[in-house]
Amino acid sequence: MPNWSQILDELRDEDLKRTTNQTSSFDIVRRKHLKALSDFSGRNVICYYSGWLSKPYTFGMDIQDEDRNAFMMAVHNLDRKKGLDIILHTPGGEIAAAESIVHYLRKMFGNDVRAIVPQIAMSAGTMIACSCKSIVMAKHSNLGPIDPQIAGIPAAAVKEEFEEAIRQINADSSRLAAWQFILGKYTPTYLAKCENAVNWSKEFVKRELVANMLSLDEDAENISDKIVEHLTDFSSNKSHSRHIHFDECEKMGLVIERLEKKPKFQDLVLTVHHCFMHSLSNSPSIKIIENQNGAAVIKQSKA
Numbered sequence: 001m002p003n004w005s006q007i008l009d010e011l012r013d014e015d016l017k018r019t020t021n022q023t024s025s026f027d028i029v030r031r032k033h034l035k036a037l038s039d040f041s042g043r044n045v046i047c048y049y050s051g052w053l054s055k056p057y058t059f060g061m062d063i064q065d066e067d068r069n070a071f072m073m074a075v076h077n078l079d080r081k082k083g084l085d086i087i088l089h090t091p092g093g094e095i096a097a098a099e100s101i102v103h104y105l106r107k108m109f110g111n112d113v114r115a116i117v118p119q120i121a122m123s124a125g126t127m128i129a130c131s132c133k134s135i136v137m138a139k140h141s142n143l144g145p146i147d148p149q150i151a152g153i154p155a156a157a158v159k160e161e162f163e164e165a166i167r168q169i170n171a172d173s174s175r176l177a178a179w180q181f182i183l184g185k186y187t188p189t190y191l192a193k194c195e196n197a198v199n200w201s202k203e204f205v206k207r208e209l210v211a212n213m214l215s216l217d218e219d220a221e222n223i224s225d226k227i228v229e230h231l232t233d234f235s236s237n238k239s240h241s242r243h244i245h246f247d248e249c250e251k252m253g254l255v256i257e258r259l260e261k262k263p264k265f266q267d268l269v270l271t272v273h274h275c276f277m278h279s280l281s282n283s284p285s286i287k288i289i290e291n292q293n294g295a296a297v298i299k300q301s302k303a
Contacts, residue, residue, distance in 0.1 A: 026283055030275035031294045037268040038292035043114075045292045046074045047087040047272065051280035053120075058286050058301050063093025063124045068100055070289035070297035075108050078291065083112035086132070087272065092123020095148060095197070099204055102131040111212045117141045118259075118273035123149075123240065126231065127201070130254070131208035138259040138266070142243035146205060146231045148197040149240055155194035156234035162191055202228050213255050223253040 038045045052061040078084075084105065105113055115121070115129035116136040122144030129135045129143060137143075147156045165179045206224045214220035230236075230252040231244075250256045259266045279285055283300075290296035 024283070026275075026279040027294075027296075030272070030279055031290075033268070033271045033275050034290065035292050035294075037272050040264065040268055041085060042082060044078045044080075044082050044084045044109075045087065046071065046084060047276060047288065047290050048090060049087075049276040049280060049288045050090045051286045052091045054277075054281040055286055055301065060299060060301070061091065061286055063090060063097050063101070063128075065094070065097045065100065067097060067287075067289065068104060071101055071104060073297060074289055074291040074295055075105075076295070077293070080109055083114070084109045085114050085116055085136075086128070087116045087118065087269070088121035088125050088129060089117075089119055089273070089276065090121055090125035092121075092125050092127075092144070095124060095127070095200055095204065098124035098127045102128055102208060106131070106212075111215065113212075114257075116259075116269060117143065118269055120144070120243070127205055127208075130205050130227070130231075131212060133212050134255040134257050135249070136257045136259050136269070137246040137249065138270075139246065141246055141259070143231075143249055144244060145234070145240055145242055146201050146228075147234050147240060148201045150190075150194060150197060154234055154240055155197040156232065158186070158191065158194045159198060160234065162186070198232065202232055205231065214253075227253045 034045060034047065048067070050061045052058070055061070086105070111133055113132045114134050114136065115132040117129060118138065118141060120142045121129050122142075123146060126143040126146050130146075135143070147154055149155065150158075161182070165183055168175045169179060206228045209224040209227060210220045214223055217223060246256050246258065259269060276288060279288060285298050286301050287299040288296060290298075
């Protein structure tokens with residue numbers, strides 16, 4: 001497997017061959033290895049990569065509704081009988097956008113969609129992964145909690161804080177004065193908005209787990225409840241940015257394929273991952289959605 005530095009050497013070699021009007025070396029090398037992965041697996045591959053690790057605080061890196069257009073482009077002309085492997089590397093984003101993308105891919109490929117997480121798929125990225133028939137993870141791979149954030153504030157934490165305030169005030173009315181300052185920051189509809197977001201997240205992921213990953217399991221309802229509870233439990237997870245490793249994912253009931261059990265496949269997946277990470281780290285690109293045929297939408301920062 002070409003490692004990080006070997007891919008960089010390959011990119012430099014490709015640069016030496018280029019003339020001014022040719023495709024960038026990043027695109028050439030990345031697409032070569034992405035095609036090799038698809039040829040080996042016999043499956044379609046769409047990569048969804050965000051550059052948030054190398055370009056933090058840049059607008060437009062999250063999962064958004066505009067991504068659906070990129071997925072439509074990537075799916076066009078693919079042989080849908082081959083199924084789909086979607087490689088995810090994302091900090092997450094909008095629940096509505098994730099739900100729409102999942103709905104579209106389900107219509108295109110049925111239940112034959114597998115998620116591959118070479119490094120990190122957080123929040124709404126975890127939601128998309130949970131909609132697939134299985135999730136391929138390595139020892140260094142992570143999913144994340146799916147508790148929704150509203151304006152950067154955990155909706156579940158707001159709900160817990162409000163419930164704690166009611167409990168303390170009911171037990172001792174003198175505590176009302178202490179809580180007034182905190183409760184006063186909430187607008188009349190804010191709490192309801194938080195409750196709706198939490199319920200939406202839970203219902204969406206449970207529905208997708210039962211419809212695909214757990215569809216053949218007689219205990220799908222109970223297992224999906226356990227998974228959703230684990231992924232949305234703000235008190236246990238402590239932070240929305242918590243990294244959940246493959247063994248914990250298996251323990252909660254997710255269907256996990258170990259990447260290390262298929263060495264050749266592992267080499268190809270991680271090589272593709274290195275290619276995308278170099279592309280995002282060393283160019284103005286902040287997001288790449290691309291299939292094995294080189295059809296891509298590459299978003300660049302407007303700054």
